[in-house]
Amino acid sequence: MQLNRKKIAFLALSGLSLVFSGSLSAEDKGLISIIVNDMSNPYWKTEGGIAESTAEELGYSVSLSSHVGDTNTESNQIDTAITNNAKAIILDPANADGSVGAVQKAVEADIPVFIINSEINEKGLAKAQLVSNNAQGAALGAQEWAEQLGGEGRYIELQGPPSDNNAATRSNGYETVLSQYPDIRREASDVANWDRTEGRNKMQSMLRDNSDINGVISGNDEMALGAISALKQEDMLDDVIVGGFDGSPDAVDAVRSGEVAYTVLQPVAIFAEDAVDIADQYINTGETGLDSEKKLYDCILITADNVDDYTSPFVLEE
Incomplete structure (x- = not known):
């Protein structure tokens, strides 16, 4: 019996063991190299976990690694994928400009690259770039946040x-x-830098000169959660509306508790799976099946009104 791919990833990310009578697929179709940012972050851990389980279900062996935003590490990981004759590389790039050279190396080695989550600033190298519609998601979040502020504040x-x-x-x-x-x-x-500890520290520093604020808007959930820690320390959280972005489990829990006003869910569970499916199609047919290199995935607003529809990492039931 086949398990749902997202369920496999969810169980693995929850620290639960999976026992199979064999591998996910008896077929060995070669290696897919999956390179993400920072696996200590739940967003990228989900991204890597779902891509890995999808590739294994399709019959590939998998190398999963993280560069933690360092382009030198990323370049070495690409070199390893080339040495190991990977059939494809699924890459969440370290740097929009700085990752172009590493992708170019893979392309010159005839290994197709499929970008997820963050774009590179070079068209025509990657076979596909699958990313959240960040402009749409930001507009959703900012509108909700402004309304919860009542249209005024600092x-x-x-x-x-x-x-x-x-x-x-x-x-x-x-x-x-x-x-x-x-x-x-x-x-x-x-x-x-997308980091919870840095978010707390930067927030503490800015609060010294801006203690009369009533709102914090953040580029991701980890920084928002760091801000909450700083606000709690100053006994200010009850008077400040905090907004996040990602749809991470901790942020969703904070929406439930009222500490975070909202988070914007990125459909990472969808595009991580799609990237591997598209890579598999390209390996088998030489075509991605996409109309263009770039594909955008709309984000979803999570508030107190719909938070109970959130059922697993980065998945909101329709």
Whole structure:
């Protein structure tokens, strides 16, 4: 009996054991190399886990690794995939510009590359780039956040790294919506590199000069959760509306508890699976089946009203 791919990933990510009478598939179709960012982050752990379980179910052996945002590590991982004659590489790139050279190496070695989550700034190298519709998701989140603020207030923004196109797209999306609210004013912003600890530390620093804020908008959930920690320490959380982005399990729990106003769910469970399916099709037919290189996946807003529909990592029931 075949288990649902997302269920396999969910069980694995929950620390539960899976026992099979054999491998997911008796067929050995070669190696797929899956390279993601930071497996200690639940978002990227889900991304890697679902891609891995999908590839194994389709009959491939898998190499799963993470570069933690370092382009040198990423380049070495690409070299390893080339040495091991990978049939395909599924890559969440470390850097929009800095990862182009590593992808080029794989292409020159006749290994197709399928980009997920974050884009590279070079068209025509990857066979596909599958990413969340970050502009759409940012607009959803910013509109919800502005309404919960009542259309007025002072806020702090936590941003992702400038090397990641997603960070700029989300920040610009927030600004586009919030510019329509003249009584909402940004008092400070800083880069916290998608990290919870950095989010807490940067938030603590900005609060020293901005103690009268009533809102925090964040480029991802980990930074938002770090901000919550800092706000709790200053006994300010009850008076500050915090918004996140990703749909991570911890952020969803914080929505349930009322500590986070909302999170924007990225459909990572969908595009991680799709990337492997598309890679498999390309390996077998030489075609991706896509109309263009880039495919966008719309995000979903999670609030107190629909949080109970969230059933597993990065999955919202329709």
